[in-house]
Amino acid sequence: MDTAQPHKHPNYLLIWLYLFLLTVAELGLAFELPISRNMKLILLLFLAVWKALLVALFFMHLKFERWNLRILAIVPLPLAAILILAVITEHIW
Amino acid sequence: MTHAAVAASAMRPPFPAERGVDVYNKKLGMWVFLGSEVMFFTALIGSYVILRFGAPGPWALPGKVLNIPVTAFNTFLLICSSVSMVKAYAAIANGDQKWLKIWFGLTILCGAGFVSVQAYEYTHLIHHGFLPSGYRDGSELAELAAANPVMYGQAVAGLYGSTFFTMTGFHGFHVTCGVISMLYLYVTRVLPGKYTKDDHAGVEVVGLYWHFVDLVWIILFTIVYLI
Numbered sequence: 001m002d003t004a005q006p007h008k009h010p011n012y013l014l015i016w017l018y019l020f021l022l023t024v025a026e027l028g029l030a031f032e033l034p035i036s037r038n039m040k041l042i043l044l045l046f047l048a049v050w051k052a053l054l055v056a057l058f059f060m061h062l063k064f065e066r067w068n069l070r071i072l073a074i075v076p077l078p079l080a081a082i083l084i085l086a087v088i089t090e091h092i093w
Numbered sequence: 094m095t096h097a098a099v100a101a102s103a104m105r106p107p108f109p110a111e112r113g114v115d116v117y118n119k120k121l122g123m124w125v126f127l128g129s130e131v132m133f134f135t136a137l138i139g140s141y142v143i144l145r146f147g148a149p150g151p152w153a154l155p156g157k158v159l160n161i162p163v164t165a166f167n168t169f170l171l172i173c174s175s176v177s178m179v180k181a182y183a184a185i186a187n188g189d190q191k192w193l194k195i196w197f198g199l200t201i202l203c204g205a206g207f208v209s210v211q212a213y214e215y216t217h218l219i220h221h222g223f224l225p226s227g228y229r230d231g232s233e234l235a236e237l238a239a240a241n242p243v244m245y246g247q248a249v250a251g252l253y254g255s256t257f258f259t260m261t262g263f264h265g266f267h268v269t270c271g272v273i274s275m276l277y278l279y280v281t282r283v284l285p286g287k288y289t290k291d292d293h294a295g296v297e298v299v300g301l302y303w304h305f306v307d308l309v310w311i312i313l314f315t316i317v318y319l320i
Contacts, residue, residue, distance in 0.1 A: 009183045016176040023168055030155055030319040041320055048315035052308045059179045059304040068114040069124065076128040080135035087139040090147065 015058045022051050123298045127305050134309050137263060141256045150248030155319055157245055158223055158234065160214060167210045168314050174203030175307040178300045188290030197283050204272040211265045225258040227251035257317060264313055267306050274299055
């Protein structure tokens with residue numbers, strides 16, 4: 001049933017530890033670090049995307065899937081970005 | 094040639110059949126569904142962005158209205174459930190029934206824990222006067238907002254409430270559906286030992302859904318609670 005390319009299972013507990021530490025870093029960044037609001041926004045979004053990528057690549061096994069399935073997962077993302085950007089223009093103009 | 098054979102021949106495409114994406118149908122179907130879910134949550138997040146940044150006043154500061162420690166614990170719970178789900182998948186991929194039952198059961202417990210904590214959070218917020226329509230008149234939050242209108246985003250409390258409950262509510266609904274699905278699979282397939290090393294599609298497919306729900310929460314936690 002496993003259609004991914006043959007691979008050794010990654011160290012899932014290590015990924016869990018990364019996710020935990022990144023969450024702690026997010027909380028510290030949001031409430032403790034005295035930096036500008038815009039910088040905080042950028043760093044928090046960066047950490048969130050990093051965590052989301054860890055889940056998608058290792059827990060959802062996208063790192064080990066064939067490219068045709070990866071493309072299926074990637075295709076909605078540019079559409080989502082276009083939608084968000086289009087909505088943001090409403091605020092800018 | 095019979096009429097049926099002629100009809101079947103006419104329906105055949107004029108080119109040789111090709112292999113698909115080399116993925117079994119259930120998994121392909123789940124990925125296509127998740128693609129539609131990406132667009133669903135993007136619409137919610139997009140609406141949130143325009144409402145927040147186009148609002149006539151600043152949003153409440155992080156941690157002023159929402160209970161961050163409780164939600165941080167809930168985030169931790171969901172991350173734990175994601176790792177237990179993938180461990181369940183790895184266990185049955187190696188044919189290990191015992192650990193499949195343990196990890197899958199833990200995933201259900203963590204998922205149910207997440208829903209319970211979210212229900213507690215909602216109850217707590219509503220009790221303190223935070224509603225989808227804003228701060229309830231006469232409530233503790235309404236008084237705090239009157240004393241510190243900028244810090245508590247008094248001018249946009251209605252937008253804050255409606256976007257918060259809509260986004261976290263839809264996510265909570267997805268988690269609830271996931272817990273119910275996993276519970277069904279646990280009783281009908283996992284406990285009776287119906288999944289094997291060669292046939293464990295259900296674990297992989299429900300796992301994909303569960304990790305996606307975790308992934309969405311990672312984004313929501315940042316943009317709703319921390320920013």
